[in-house]
Amino acid sequence: MTQLIDRYLLYRLKIKRDPDAFAKIYDRHIESIYRFVIIKLPRKEDAQDITAETFTRLWQHLQNQKEITNLRAFLYQIARNLVADFYRNRDVISEAQTEDVTFGLDLTSNVTQTDMGRGKDQIEARTELALVLKQVDKLKDDFRDVLALRLIDGLKFSDIATILNKDVGHVRVIYHRALKAIKDLN
Amino acid sequence: MSYYQLLKKIRKIKAIVQRSKPDPVWLLSTRSTLLMQVKNTLPVEAPRKKEVAGELYKFVSPFFNFSKMIRKPVFAGLAVIVTLFGGSLFSVSAAEQSLPGDFLYSVKLATEQARLAMAKDSKDKVKLKTEFTERRVDEMKKVIAAPDANKKEKVIQTAEVLKRDMDTIKQQLGDMQGKAGAQDIKDTAKMIDQKTSAVVQALQDSKLEMSPEEKAKITEAQEAASSASVKAIEILADTHKTDGDVVSQQDVADVLKTHGEMVSKTMSQSFGSMPAIDAASSTTLGSASGTAMTTTTSSNLQKVTEAQKSLSEVDQLADENKMDEAIAKLKVGTQQAFDAQKTLEQQAPTTGTAVINEPALPSASSTEPVQNTTTTPDASTSTLESSEVDTGQGG
Numbered sequence: 001m002t003q004l005i006d007r008y009l010l011y012r013l014k015i016k017r018d019p020d021a022f023a024k025i026y027d028r029h030i031e032s033i034y035r036f037v038i039i040k041l042p043r044k045e046d047a048q049d050i051t052a053e054t055f056t057r058l059w060q061h062l063q064n065q066k067e068i069t070n071l072r073a074f075l076y077q078i079a080r081n082l083v084a085d086f087y088r089n090r091d092v093i094s095e096a097q098t099e100d101v102t103f104g105l106d107l108t109s110n111v112t113q114t115d116m117g118r119g120k121d122q123i124e125a126r127t128e129l130a131l132v133l134k135q136v137d138k139l140k141d142d143f144r145d146v147l148a149l150r151l152i153d154g155l156k157f158s159d160i161a162t163i164l165n166k167d168v169g170h171v172r173v174i175y176h177r178a179l180k181a182i183k184d185l186n
Numbered sequence: 187m188s189y190y191q192l193l194k195k196i197r198k199i200k201a202i203v204q205r206s207k208p209d210p211v212w213l214l215s216t217r218s219t220l221l222m223q224v225k226n227t228l229p230v231e232a233p234r235k236k237e238v239a240g241e242l243y244k245f246v247s248p249f250f251n252f253s254k255m256i257r258k259p260v261f262a263g264l265a266v267i268v269t270l271f272g273g274s275l276f277s278v279s280a281a282e283q284s285l286p287g288d289f290l291y292s293v294k295l296a297t298e299q300a301r302l303a304m305a306k307d308s309k310d311k312v313k314l315k316t317e318f319t320e321r322r323v324d325e326m327k328k329v330i331a332a333p334d335a336n337k338k339e340k341v342i343q344t345a346e347v348l349k350r351d352m353d354t355i356k357q358q359l360g361d362m363q364g365k366a367g368a369q370d371i372k373d374t375a376k377m378i379d380q381k382t383s384a385v386v387q388a389l390q391d392s393k394l395e396m397s398p399e400e401k402a403k404i405t406e407a408q409e410a411a412s413s414a415s416v417k418a419i420e421i422l423a424d425t426h427k428t429d430g431d432v433v434s435q436q437d438v439a440d441v442l443k444t445h446g447e448m449v450s451k452t453m454s455q456s457f458g459s460m461p462a463i464d465a466a467s468s469t470t471l472g473s474a475s476g477t478a479m480t481t482t483t484s485s486n487l488q489k490v491t492e493a494q495k496s497l498s499e500v501d502q503l504a505d506e507n508k509m510d511e512a513i514a515k516l517k518v519g520t521q522q523a524f525d526a527q528k529t530l531e532q533q534a535p536t537t538g539t540a541v542i543n544e545p546a547l548p549s550a551s552s553t554e555p556v557q558n559t560t561t562t563p564d565a566s567t568s569t570l571e572s573s574e575v576d577t578g579q580g581g
């Protein structure tokens with residue numbers, strides 16, 4: 001049903017030239033994309049920038065008449081790539097060591113400096129996530145991605161499959177292997 | 187950190203993340219900025235028809251993409267159907283060819299039970315069950331013909347199944363009485379009479395070169411078949427009393443005659459295939475076992491004579507329309523005949539050890555006593571030897 005509404009809004013936007021359709025797409029997905037990025041970025045402003053940039057990229061994509069089959073997954077895909085770009089660029093600037101571009105985020109870095117402008121809850125969540133990722137970091141990249149998208153972002157397997165450009169069945173297998181791997185870590 | 191602690195923490199993070207709300211002011215300002223951008227860059231000209239059609243197709247395609255929508259459930263459904271029915275059809279068709287002792291033989295019997303359960307009325311059930319008994323006879327022939335180390339067990343198993351089937355037919359005939367119409371009873375009784383006669387005859391033929399144990403089992407099956415036939419005759423006679431227009435006296439007389447002939451023929455063949463004991467030569471030798479054997483054989487031959495006498499009276503009573511008496515005689519005659527046959531088979535050595543003489547039985551229509559046939563001295567000796575052995579086993 002969600003996909004059907006998205007499909008209708010895209011149709012309105014492209015054929016009826018209805019800007020309100022884009023506004024509705026924004027309203028439907030802005031919060032989830034924001035939540036997806038806020039946990040991965042050191043500052044709230046970075047999260048806001050990347051969220052806004054995600055929708056700008058969407059519009060550029062639509063202008064180029066490119067096909068979108070799953071809008072929700074597409075938005076997550078853009079956001080994920082932007083987060084990865086963010087860390088890559090920052091590393092280049094700071095000449096820091098190369099980090100994992102997936103979910104091996106720089107969460108264990110100086111929290112007090114980077115968490116300026118964030119709420120207490122978000123800082124706590126970020127700290128917790130750092131601990132979890134430290135544990136999960138021992139797993140393969142695929143395992144971490146699928147676990148984070150499934151358990152933290154609560155995405156469907158079909159959406160995760162689109163984001164990671166994998167088959168749904170494969171994603172399910174990865175997820176269950178990741179859970180088993182966590183058990184084996186202990 | 188244990189697995190459960192990890193999952194707990196992940197859930198906690200998720201809960202915190204879910205509570206995270208973007209700044210409303212930022213939300214609105216970003217929304218207006220993006221909308222402005224969209225409005226400014228939105229194409230002014232109307233979309234081309236081709237473009238519209240393409241977009242429309244994209245929008246509605248999930249509804250019309252039948253191949254994609256239906257493929258999975260249809261294939262899954264087909265796979266289930268093929269597995270259930272195709273597999274079972276294959277199994278059943280393979281089972282149809284199975285013989286007693288085979289892995290699929292129980293499937294064959296179960297399929298027969300299923301067919302029986304689906305029969306619409308008692309007449310069909312009897313008809314179907316009779317068909318199955320013919321199958322048993324075919325199986326018996328195949329088992330006997332095929333070289334098999336376990337032939338004896340298979341023959342015994344087939345005979346037991348056949349006996350059970352015959353008992354079932356008898357029971358079904360009882361159920362049919364009072365429920366089915368006179369015409370149905372007439373047809374069924376005649377059919378049973380013919381088929382059971384054929385079964386008894388076929389079993390008699392298959393008895394050649396069998397061990398006493400196998401013969402005993404086959405005779406039991408024959409007796410069950412004969413008993414089913416008598417039951418059919420009884421029902422037909424009862425129907426004749428209540429509905430003489432449909433079931434005539436001649437109808438009952440015919441089946442009585444068929445049954446009597448069948449029993450007489452079976453006896454003739456059975457006794458013809460057994461060693462004829464020369465009472466005189468056995469007595470001359472004077473051994474105790476020989477005397478005992480002679481006594482047994484004499485009493486057995488007496489039974490045969492009485493059976494033949496009873497059977498010969500059946501026709502006469504039937505012609506006089508004394509059906510109850512005729513059936514009673516038939517029962518007595520049949521019982522005596524099978525008793526005599528059983529006794530002979532128990533006494534008989536395995537094949538090849540005795541001299542086979544001409545049948546010493548009178549014809550069904552004759553009431554003359556049995557005439558002993560003469561045997562050569564060598565033959566007498568060999569017969570006695572075998573008799574001694576058998577008596578020893580019996581003791």
